[in-house]
Amino acid sequence: MSLEEVYQEIEKNKEDSIDILCELLKIPSMAAKKTGAPEAIEFLSKIFEEAGFKYFISETKGNPVFCAEMNVGSEKTLLFYDHYDVQPEDPVDLWDSPPFEPAIRDGKIFARGVSDNKGEIICRLQAIKAYNKIYGKPPINIKFVIEGEEEVGSPNLEEFVNNDKEFISDADGCIWEFGGRDGDGIQQVYLGVKGILYLHLKTRTIGRDVHSGYTQFVDNAAYELVWALSIIKDRKDKIQVPGFYDNISKPSAEDMKIIKEFELKEDLLKKMYGIEEFRLGLTGLELKKKYFLEPTCNICGLWSGYQGPGGKTVTPNEAFAKVDLRLVPGQNPKDLIEKIRKFWDENNFQHIEITEWDGYEAAKTSIKDPFAVAVIETIKEVEGHEPIIWPMVGGSGPMYLFEGVPCISIGCGHANSNAHAPNENIFIDDFVVGMKTIAKLIHRF
């Protein structure tokens, strides 16, 4: 029995693994659109049971959380956090093949959710199956928590965590959902995630749209919203809400060391996103500090009035926006939403209604934690060189709910995976190497 045999088993089952992944990818499990959750749960139940896991489905106010466990009586437990929901497929006409009909081209699998994060679910499961085929059972206890609302901000994961506290708290480490290689093909390791506050805004001023010849009489909902958004953040990206920066934790010396050493591949980023110059002309350490250490305020969507051809002259009575704020350690979304509401009220923006919101805090794991060391060493050995260490990623995840469990994010995506965008994809090779990494990690850990 050797890991080499496990690797051979993984290679042998490659086509099987791709088939299982494609079956999962065909299920349009979009939390935002409230589709596909029951089908995804049913499919997960089937494949985890076949792999020898015990599973249970934890109901919440929203989509249920799928949990699976393989207890071998070890003192150590490794947890995987994943999600079976995916981003909406819009704009669907920019896809080269239908988002929920997986297609293989140029050594890549294309489908919505393949990189975020159905690819990792199957990669992790298949790695464990291959390991067990050779060794009979894993050397440690394995658990999976696969939720169904990550892409809408995990509004009900806290309910799950409160209901099933021990399921999480006795884990010695957690492999987080996402990750992959950078533009040069180097594997990356993420030690933390930002928090988030997601706001759904609605402005309604008067009873109905008005011919714009009468605009003097009424409040234009679109203009009210424009003014309200313009005072939240200035053009230097400083958020103007009083107290917004009050509770932010000072970065540690260890954080600053990682940030300084971190090689931000600016040219690669520019090419990838079609950026001529980074925002505010920043570069080098200033740009890295902005990225890793500052909270953000971002308009995700905005709409009001007439959007068709030609020139309708109308004063809209309703306007809408979706805004996300990425939070850094120390910031609490509930505290911030109260500050934002107060700021708008004090500036006479009572028209602006926060119709819905969700969010959670940031979280991170120390690079010196034994679990972090194990993950980094494993990747170094499988890949043959050092991974890139991200002290914190710009994206968010409900990692704070796993308090006390060191969480590290790795995965099988890459720089052009197009997560959240058309033509989402992963390389088949990365999918396979990912399995080997997981197999080696459970062996070592």
Add this chain to the structure above:
Amino acid sequence: MSLEEVYQEIEKNKEDSIDILCELLKIPSMAAKKTGAPEAIEFLSKIFEEAGFKYFISETKGNPVFCAEMNVGSEKTLLFYDHYDVQPEDPVDLWDSPPFEPAIRDGKIFARGVSDNKGEIICRLQAIKAYNKIYGKPPINIKFVIEGEEEVGSPNLEEFVNNDKEFISDADGCIWEFGGRDGDGIQQVYLGVKGILYLHLKTRTIGRDVHSGYTQFVDNAAYELVWALSIIKDRKDKIQVPGFYDNISKPSAEDMKIIKEFELKEDLLKKMYGIEEFRLGLTGLELKKKYFLEPTCNICGLWSGYQGPGGKTVTPNEAFAKVDLRLVPGQNPKDLIEKIRKFWDENNFQHIEITEWDGYEAAKTSIKDPFAVAVIETIKEVEGHEPIIWPMVGGSGPMYLFEGVPCISIGCGHANSNAHAPNENIFIDDFVVGMKTIAKLIHRF
């Protein structure tokens, strides 16, 4: 021979007049959708020829202008300005009967364009036919200019005016296209229209949408647009573009007198549009001054990024807006667009592109002009009481092209005519009284 006989003739021909109007209403002549112009021209040619007019069709880069003339060798000429195009019928599912199948219910005719402005075309033509039946011929020369692109901002009317200058310039007065009764049934007279500058805006920052976890690196197109719009106008509705108010003509003592005497039916307006309080809490003279004398800046439409359900986290690379500015006498749209462009450039809003624009100046006629006096006196006599005099209406029209010709707007609509909206309608009684007013006006003038 007496006007009374003309009135009897009008009553006698009422059903005929409705039939002719319905024929015209069946033609879906929408400039925005490029439909029905040839059919409308053909129908107008037929009915004006039958009525004894000479007509010609003046070609332009867009829809042709239909012109008709009845020259009796008089020293005086009365001109009518109308348009055969109508607003698009959308949203079609809110109509109680199909928009291009005229229906009669509750003493009203329902169809797209019946109040704006096909009803007036037929009302005016039928009045002249009845007058001629009794008197043999009109006492003055009569001309009609009926264009086909009023609802899309009359982009080619200037070309027509330049080509056929004398046709317009030798008129002693012009009855403009629109008008009607207020919510209390009182006939209204409009002495002028505002100018307009309509802007189509596009912001494009980077190559593609970006996951909002990377928003720190890029310019958010929606936020750029929000900031650009927010600096154009402050929350007191003062437009901040340098020089914007420079050339505005000071209102005359006569204007101020009309405005002071004008009874703005505030309660009626509030009820009609579902307004709790007028913008900025204004009322009385301050509100009237704002309405009649100030230019506006209004967002008609706004869109960017994700507008679907749930919470997509994206930094949009494109954002769009449609903005109309209503201009007062002295302001020129070409001058203003240069000032707006310069203002944005000086504030580093090069991202904001004005992809398209059109516009024209305001125009108005003095209440002391003999033609204005004639129209007002005629209405007083037909109606039995004073009409409401609007020194200027909040809407716009290409009246400035008729420079030197006093223009007055009256019509057969009413406060709930739903021009530009579903279930557009006029009262049959108003249509008939309108004919009597026109007959009396040509008799007197």
